[in-house]
Amino acid sequence: MQKILIFLILFTGCLSTADAQSEYRVLPRDFNADKTEQMMRAYLRQQVHAAMEKRRSELEAALKSDKALAAYQQQRREALQQSLGILPERTALNPQTMGTIQQPGFTIEKILYESQPGFHVTANLYRPEGTGPFPAILHPVGHSENGKAYESYQRANRLLARHGFIVLCFDPIGQGERKQILDKTGTPHHRGSHEHQELGVAPILLGRSLGSYMLWDGVRGIDYLCSRPDVDQSRIGCTGNSGGGNLTSYLMAYDDRIVAAAPGCFMTTHRFKNESPGPGDAEQNLYGQIGAGFDHPDYILTRAPQPTLILSATRDFVPIDGTWDAYRQAKRVYTQLGYPERVDLIEANDKHGFSQRLREGAVRFFARWLQKRHLEAFEVDDSPVLTDQELQVTQQGQVLKLQHERSLFDLFTAYEKQLAENRPPLTRELVRQVTGIRTLQDLPEPGINRLENKKSPNSPQRLILTPEPGIKLPALYWSQGNKTPILIAPSAGMNSSVKTAEQLNSRGHPVLIIEVRDTGETKTRNWRFPGADYYISHMLGRCWLGMQAEDLLVSARWLQSQNKAKQVELHSEGKLVPAALHAAALEPKLISQLQWDEGLNSWHELLTSREAFPHLHLAVQNVLAYYDLPDLKKL
Structure with missing residues (x-):
């Protein structure tokens, strides 16, 4: 087997962006203009629909018998565990009470515990008056900058405490007192949502998700509650809104200690949510869940017939039509099991948020299922909530400022x-x-569409390669020459490499410039955030880098066959280098040499990078359990 020769060269003669636009174009100028029908978005949509239709058929079949339904539930539990990856081990919580605030009818304890050694979680524990033991509610919060101190979350906790519930409300990673990226002055560098995106790349490489770490914080929070003598371990509930509704959904499906759960402003279906508003932050997009047939309602179905309440809002950006679809699926399953009353839905005529009617509904729900009483709870307390500083657990307001804290x-x-x-x-x-x-x-062999050449006779042939239905790869082809053919894959678009291609062709090399999917003319125009399509692919269980590597292999094989050559050279740069490295390492009989200019040197670098999000498309699920990019050179 021929050894791959790897060179580092600099591309020369690159055109400016303005020059590039005035040079060559293959696809129509309005290609990808409609953000709802962009190539990668439309391509992935069909696969999502197919996976969800298959899942729906499986659910219909499961409803025919209790045995089939039990098998469906078990399959989804296993799919969720697979998506979350291997979770950390249980270690000492080392809980500390850092202070107590007296309030009318309840107290607030400032709690610090370690979900992993040296990795602290800041929380407020609302405790009713009396000796207990009390039912307890775990409250993971949404994407508030001040985490547990957000006003509507405080009001929910107050209302629960006044009706006899202990509530543990904790800061998620990247919010409140748990920011992971601080600037030189010790000030948080990003808002929580963006910090989640920066933190979300590394876990993919490790076979986990940022959601896995957030889930584990919640699991250890339940461990802490169960360690308290004033908590009744048999009466545990969980509720949260938005990102907290997401975490509530994870927790209620994962941890069977949660008897009753009320996820808020999160529950819908992938089919609706992927269209609008699109994939959420890093922690909300679990690897392979769509491909495995795991939809939002499965967070409820896996725990049926445990009591579950969907909290929703009419004017939410979370699609309410999907929410009702999810509820109907859950209602059918609970009815099949003989407990239709154990699943319900509240729709508040509000926007996204833990609004008053949802807070009241959650309290009534938990009173029924954890206290065995009928309660008409109304929120009448409109007194000011406490400030961020009053609820602060750590002395300096950030866990990273604790001595020996691990980030x-x-x-x-x-x-x-x-x-x-x-x-x-x-x-x-x-x-x-x-x-x-x-x-x-x-x-498969690609389809080839040769376009009319409107430039000079010496101009390259404009081509469109179709490696599979729904994918178009624009290309420029210089066919003259009898030396080794060269495939150029620029991440910056074909016009950035035209002069290089002309120079190589003048030396006798046939040259093909290929724009692999999501580069150049097929580059996705951001419609949610950069990486929205990546996350849909990720949830399908597909590897973005792998798809681009296959585009390179299909193009290289076509170039080889056109010139009846033994092998081709591959030149690449920038963000396509990892895909090119994979293509060359896997097919050395086809690709004799790989030349690249600048690119990611190692996935290991992203584990500590505070600017990892721009490299999201290069992330491969669980890859660091097997190899890093430098290891490919050995092949």
Whole structure:
């Protein structure tokens, strides 16, 4: 097998962006103009619909018998566990009470516990007057900058406490006192939502999700509640809104200690949500869940017939039509099991948020199922809530300022070290298993559309390669020459490499410039945030880097066949270098040399990067359990 020669060269003669636009174009100028019908979005939509239709058929079949339904539930539980990855081990919580605030009818304890060694969670515990033991509610919060101190969350906790519930309300990673990215002055560098995106890349490489770490904070929060003598361990509930509704959904499906759960302003269906508003923050997009047939209502169905209340809002950006679809699916399952009254829905005529009617509904729900009493709870207390500083648990307002505190980046690197110590020998077959990149024999021949050449006779041929239905790859082809053909894959678009291609062709090399999917003319125009389509692909269980590597292989094979050559050279740069490296490493008989200019050197770099989000498309699920980019050079 011929050894791959790897060179580092600099591309020369690159055109400016303005010049590039005046040079060559293959697809119509309005291609991708409609954000709802962009190439990658439309391509992935069909796969989402197919997966969800298959799931719906499986659910219909499961409703025919209790045995079939139990099998459906078990399959979805296993799918959720697979998506979350291997979770951390239970270690000492080392809880501390950092202070207590007296309020009319209840107290607020400032709690600090370790969900992992040296990794602290800040929380407020609302405790009713009396000796207990009390039923307890875990309250993961939504994307508020001040986390647990957000006004509507405080009001929900107050109302629950006044009606006899202990409530543990904690700061999620990246919010409140748990910011992970501070500037030189110790000030949080990002708002919570963006910090989640920056923190969300590394867990993918480790076979987890940012949601896995957030879930674990909640699981350990339940552990803490159950350790308290004033908590009745048999009466645990969970509620949260928005991002907290997301975490409530994870927790109620994962942890069977949660008897009653009320997720708010999150429950819908993938089919609705992927269209509008689109995928959420990093923690909301679990790997392979759509591909495995796991939809939003399955968070409820896996726990049926445990009591569950959907909290929703008419004017929410979370699609209310999807919410009612999810509720109807849940109602049918609960009815099949003989407990139709245990699942319900509240729709408040409000916008997104833990509004008053939803707070009241949650209290009534928990009173019924955890206290066995009928309660008409109304929120009459409109007194000012406490300030962020009053509820602050740590002295300086951020856990990262605690002595010997470990950051999430520290946890990433420590876990990667464990994975690296147990990596199996690297083979091409293993790389294929991790990335899903098919062999040349399994890749179909591309469709070729040769466009009319309106430029000079010496101009390159404009082509459109179709490697699979729904995907168009614009290309420029210089066919003259009898030396080794060269495939150029620029991340900046074809016009950035035209002069280089002309120089190589003048030296006798046939040259094909290919724009692989989501580059150049097919580049996705942001419609939710950069990476929305990546996350849909991720939830389908598809590898973005792998798809682009297959585009390179299909193009290289076509170029080889057109010139009856033994091999081709591959030149790439920037964000396409990892895909090119995979293509060359997997098919050395096809690709004799790989030349690149600047690119990500190692996935390991992203574990501690505070600016990892721009590299999201290069993230491969669980890849660091098997290899890093430099390891491919050995192949």
